[in-house]
Amino acid sequence: MRQKFGRWFIPVAGGLAFIYLLVPITYIFVFSFNDAGRTNLEWRGFTLENWKNPCGAPNVCESLVNSLQIGLVATIFATVLGTCVALGLVRYKFKFRNTADLLIILPLATPEVVLGASLLAQFLNLGWELGFSTIVISHVIFCMSFVVVTVRARVSSLDPRLEEAASDLYASPFLTFWKVTFPLLLPGIVAAALLSFAMSFDDFIITNFNSGNFSTFPKFIYVSATRGIPAQANVIGSAMFILALVVVVTSQVIAYRRRKALAAR
Amino acid sequence: MTATGSRPRNKKKPASVHLRSEEELAAERRKRRVGLYLIIPGMAVLALFFAAPVLVLLSMSLYARPPGAEIGEFVPALEFGNYVTVIGAYWDVFLRSFFFALIATVAALLIGYPMAYLVAVRLRGRQLMQGILLVLLIAPFFSSFILRTQAWKQILSDEGPVVTVLRAIAILPADGHLTATAFAVVCGLTYNFLPFMMLPIYANLDRLDTNLLEASGDLYASPLTTFFKVTLPLSMPGVFAGTLLTFIPAAGDYVNAALLGNNRDTAMIGQIIDSRFFKVVDYPGASALSFILMILILALVMIYIKRFGTKELF
Numbered sequence: 001m002r003q004k005f006g007r008w009f010i011p012v013a014g015g016l017a018f019i020y021l022l023v024p025i026t027y028i029f030v031f032s033f034n035d036a037g038r039t040n041l042e043w044r045g046f047t048l049e050n051w052k053n054p055c056g057a058p059n060v061c062e063s064l065v066n067s068l069q070i071g072l073v074a075t076i077f078a079t080v081l082g083t084c085v086a087l088g089l090v091r092y093k094f095k096f097r098n099t100a101d102l103l104i105i106l107p108l109a110t111p112e113v114v115l116g117a118s119l120l121a122q123f124l125n126l127g128w129e130l131g132f133s134t135i136v137i138s139h140v141i142f143c144m145s146f147v148v149v150t151v152r153a154r155v156s157s158l159d160p161r162l163e164e165a166a167s168d169l170y171a172s173p174f175l176t177f178w179k180v181t182f183p184l185l186l187p188g189i190v191a192a193a194l195l196s197f198a199m200s201f202d203d204f205i206i207t208n209f210n211s212g213n214f215s216t217f218p219k220f221i222y223v224s225a226t227r228g229i230p231a232q233a234n235v236i237g238s239a240m241f242i243l244a245l246v247v248v249v250t251s252q253v254i255a256y257r258r259r260k261a262l263a264a265r
Numbered sequence: 266m267t268a269t270g271s272r273p274r275n276k277k278k279p280a281s282v283h284l285r286s287e288e289e290l291a292a293e294r295r296k297r298r299v300g301l302y303l304i305i306p307g308m309a310v311l312a313l314f315f316a317a318p319v320l321v322l323l324s325m326s327l328y329a330r331p332p333g334a335e336i337g338e339f340v341p342a343l344e345f346g347n348y349v350t351v352i353g354a355y356w357d358v359f360l361r362s363f364f365f366a367l368i369a370t371v372a373a374l375l376i377g378y379p380m381a382y383l384v385a386v387r388l389r390g391r392q393l394m395q396g397i398l399l400v401l402l403i404a405p406f407f408s409s410f411i412l413r414t415q416a417w418k419q420i421l422s423d424e425g426p427v428v429t430v431l432r433a434i435a436i437l438p439a440d441g442h443l444t445a446t447a448f449a450v451v452c453g454l455t456y457n458f459l460p461f462m463m464l465p466i467y468a469n470l471d472r473l474d475t476n477l478l479e480a481s482g483d484l485y486a487s488p489l490t491t492f493f494k495v496t497l498p499l500s501m502p503g504v505f506a507g508t509l510l511t512f513i514p515a516a517g518d519y520v521n522a523a524l525l526g527n528n529r530d531t532a533m534i535g536q537i538i539d540s541r542f543f544k545v546v547d548y549p550g551a552s553a554l555s556f557i558l559m560i561l562i563l564a565l566v567m568i569y570i571k572r573f574g575t576k577e578l579f
Contacts, residue, residue, distance in 0.1 A: 014383030017376045018401060021459060024416035025405055031416075041419065085307035092300020100304055103311045109509075109566050110559055111517020113535040114322075115315075117542060117555040121325050122318035124548075141314050144307060198406040204520060205535070209542070221411045225524060229415060237408035244404040252396035259392070 025241055032234035039228025050231040054239070057230035063220035064236055070132065070216060071200040074139035079193045081140070082147025083185070089148070090155040107145045115142060116209030123210065130212030138210045139203060143196035150195065154188030319559070326552035337546040347553045355537055355554065359561065362534040365447070365522075366515035369454035370462070373511050374504065376455070377462035381503070382496075385470035399467075402460050410457050414524050417456065421449055421525075445527040453521035461510040469503025470496075505573055513562055534558055 031040055035047040055061035089100060107115065119138050120130075128134060158181065166176040204218040211219060221233055329342035384398050405413060421427055421443040431437035443449050473496065481491040497504075519535030526532065534554065541551035 010379055010383050010387055013376075013379035014387075017380040017459075018398065020376065020456070021405065022401065023420065024413040024456070025408060027416040027420055028408060028412055031419075042424065081307040081310060084303040088300045088303030092297055092303070100308055103308060103316065107311070107315050109513060109563060111513055111535070111562060113517045113519065113538050114319075114555045114559045117538060117551060118318035118322040119314060120542070121321045121548070121552060122314065125321050125325075137314055140310065144310070148307070198403065202406050202410050204411055205518070208539070218409050218411050221409055221415065222520070225411070225415050229412070233412060237412045240407040240409075241404050244407040245400055248400040248404070249397060252393065252400070256393050256396070 025238075028234045029238045029241075032231055032238045034231050034234075036231040040231045040234065041228060050235045054232050054235045057232040059215060059220055060230060060232045060236060063215040063217045066132075066215060067201055067217040070135050070139060071197045074136050074143055074200045075193050075196040077136070077140045078143035078147050078196045079189060082144040082192065083151050083189055085144070086148045086151035086155055090152055104145050104148050107142055108149070112142075112203075112205040113209075116206040119206070120209045130210055131214045134210045134212075135207055135214065135216070138206045139200040142203075142206065143199055146195055146199065147189075147192040150192040151185065151188050154185055158184055322552045323556055326549055326556050328549040328552075330549070337548070339549055344549065347549045348557070351550050351553045352557065355534065358532055358534050358537055359557070361532070362516050363561075363565075365451050365454060365533060366512050366518075368451050369458065369515045370508050370512045372451070372455040373459050373462040374508060377459055377507065378466055378504070380463050381466035381470050385467050386473060386475065389475070402463060406460070411520060411524070414453055414457065414521060417449070417453055418444055418524050421452075444525060445531075447526070447531050449525040450522050450531045450533070453525045454515045454518060457518070457521060458511040458515050461514070462507040465506035465510065466500060466503040469500045469506075473499055501573070509566060509569070513566070516562060517558060 031043075032050055033046050033048065034040055034043055035045040035049070050056070085100075085104065089097065089104075116138065119134070119141070123130060123134055162180055162184070163176050166180045167173070171179065202218060204216075204222060207216050207219055208222070215223075217236070221229055224230065224233070324341065325339075326347055327341075327343050327345065328339040328347075329344040330338070331340050334340075380402075384395050388394050388398070419425060423442060423444070428437065428441070428443055431443075432439055432441065437443070477495055477499070478491055481495050482488070486494065517535050519533050519539055522531055522533040522536050538551050538554045538558070541547045541554060545551075
């Protein structure tokens with residue numbers, strides 16, 4: 001009896017949890033086909049117009065483009081800076097290591113409102129105008145710590161003998177890094193970069209503090225939530241979801257095929 | 266978090282110092298310099314845009330408002346009274362924020378653990394299936410969490426399907442609501458931070474040696490005993506990271522409270538900080554609230570790490 005309970009409990013509970021996770025996405029997707037007019041609150045009939053004309057509502061696409069640009073720039077900075085810090089922290093011993101460690105971890109233990117508020121205080125103090133660059137800076141801060149933590153785990157699990165072998169074979173330190181270390185770290189770096197982009201793209205709280213009049217996609221939705229979100233926002237939300245799904249599933253399938261092919265050899 | 270802090274420095278063995286040639290020492294010095302060069306840019310960014318801002322926030326929280334000043338005009342001072350004022354006015358909001366975050370964290374753990382177990386242990390070896398479920402977990406990030414929270418608001422609204430059904434089967438009274446309640450806010454928090462709970466647990470369970478579970482079963486432990494004596498203790502580092510990654514953002518969140526709650530008895534501290542900054546233009550008060558929130562969370566995290574911490578975290 002107990003055996004049976006354990007057998008069905010996990011699939012059922014886990015399955016229900018996944019359904020819970022997908023309920024709002026399904027709702028967003030369904031209502032992207034709503035013939036909504038100005039507010040997308042109740043079902044008024046099926047239409048493809050929103051999908052044919054996703055930029056139909058004012059400011060939807062502008063804010064989306066802003067978010068994509070910010071995500072891209074912030075991800076590049078956070079990934080490069082964070083990877084360097086992760087390598088430096090694991091591989092080299094120096095003074096102030098513990099201080100450096102603390103400085104990396106603290107942003108992760110700080111709630112977004114506090115990060116946002118403190119950066120705003122700093123920008124006000126420096127007299128900087130809020131906009132694209134201040135948003136990018138704020139995103140780099142919280143993404144970088146995630147990159148460091150993710151990549152560092154990968155660096156520490158590297159087998160040092162591989163690098164030793166490379167230098168025994170007369171590879172220069174630079175060549176060893178480029179031909180041995182970096183390829184081994186790459187999957188971790190890519191994962192960290194994707195996570196950074198997702199977090200930057202989806203961030204609202206920190207952005208809201210440091211954006212001034214500059215609009216991002218989450219900010220656009222939050223601001224229009226009081227008046228009613230246009231159905232075009234649902235189209236973009238659904239499209240981004242599907243795009244992410246397709247990209248990752250395709251890469252998974254390719255990796256799966258490759259593994260199978262390797263196993264068959 | 267503290268694991269690296271308490272580790273003793275590697276000391277050079279005196280015997281080996283004599284054996285090193287000048288060349289080796291130079292290489293060592295070069296290596297150390299490379300390490301420093303690698304971390305300096307990142308650390309500079311963090312110092313300038315994280316450490317310094319927190320200090321600015323601290324100093325701003327002590328600013329005073331001169332008599333007869335315009336709105337938003339403050340002078341540098343050491344006005345500790347700001348803290349007394351905001352604590353007196355908002356201590357209950359702090360309590361509520363932490364309480365909501367705590368319930369959401371426990372709920373996310375109860376929901377996230379079976380998910381993680383399903384993907385990491387039950388579906389082990391079925392990589393395609395695992396991949397698809399993990400994608401489903403991460404892909405919602407790209408459809409904007411505000412859009413999803415707003416979707417919840419409409420699903421749970423008085424005209425929505427959930428309230429209609431619950432009223433029909435009399436679980437909810439005929440004039441009952443789900444939106445604008447504490448229940449809705451906690452549900453929203455749980456929903457939004459579930460991936461942060463699930464992923465670290467998954468990463469941990471993925472490395473779980475299932476032979477141990479079999480061994481436990483061979484020794485006549487019931488599946489439940491096996492779970493509590495073997496699986497759960499081994500997955501504690503994941504649970505630990507997951508609860509921190511859920512609790513910290515949940516305690517400071519205000520989007521869920523703003524969209525799913527009402528302004529009376531579900532307000533969270535993030536909302537107050539936001540409105541003190543932007544609507545009331547009370548920079549010292551907002552800064553003081555932010556600083557208190559930061560200190561409280563750090564204190565709670567420290568206690569939690571001391572009590573339950575494991576060396577594997579980070």
